[in-house]
Amino acid sequence: MKRARRSDDWGFPRWRPYGSGQEAQQVRLCDRHGCANPGNCPAPKSPNSPERWYFCETHAAEYNRGWDYFEGLSAEDAAARAAEEERGARSYAKAQHYAWGGPGDGSRSSDEMLALEVLDLESDADFETIKKAWRALAKETHPDVKPGDAEAAKRFAAGQAAFDVLKQAEERKSWKPA
Secondary structure, three states, rough: OOOOOOOOOOOOOOOOOOOOOOOOOOOOOOOOOOOOOOEEEEEEEOOOOOEEEEEEHHHHHHHHHHHOOOOOHHHHHHHHHOOOOOOOOHHHHHHHHHOOOOOOOOOHHHHHHHHHHHHHOOOOOOHHHHHHHHHHHHHEEEEEEOOOOOHHHHHHHHHHHHHHHHHHHHHHHHHHOO
16 A cells, blocks of 8 residues: 655745745736737726736837827816816825925935035036036045145045935936846
8 A cells, every 4th residue: 555645835834945836827918919928917908997908018018108098088077087186186295395205306315415415506406517516616625725624625525425425326316227
């Protein structure tokens, strides 16, 4: 008489790696005709409809490029829906007064805002303005220009640190994944 093999999976902690089960995985294919890629990006079939298309990333991007939220609505209905959604978002616009979103318009961190203060710049300064302000400060306070002046050296070091913070933030903004 042959004995049945005992399972290695005795609950938690698992004795075998996750995902090593024998069950077949359900894969939904892209709803685009002729596409055999997995369809893992849901897209609505029409506004306010629970029905969804499921596209691969390529076809989802193509679908979204031509998507018109107000398609099929009359001009009056489209205007009413836009007004209704704007009314719902009005409370967020009121909250901007209290700066709940963070410093400035929310696009800069508190470190970046402090760095802009060191360079005497506004919160909406672009990177070219930042470079010009840093160069002007460096020409004014560089230790080679003012040897022996501890205050100028301190201001130069603070300006250099501020420029480094803003430069790294600019590089993060312009970085695009491969």
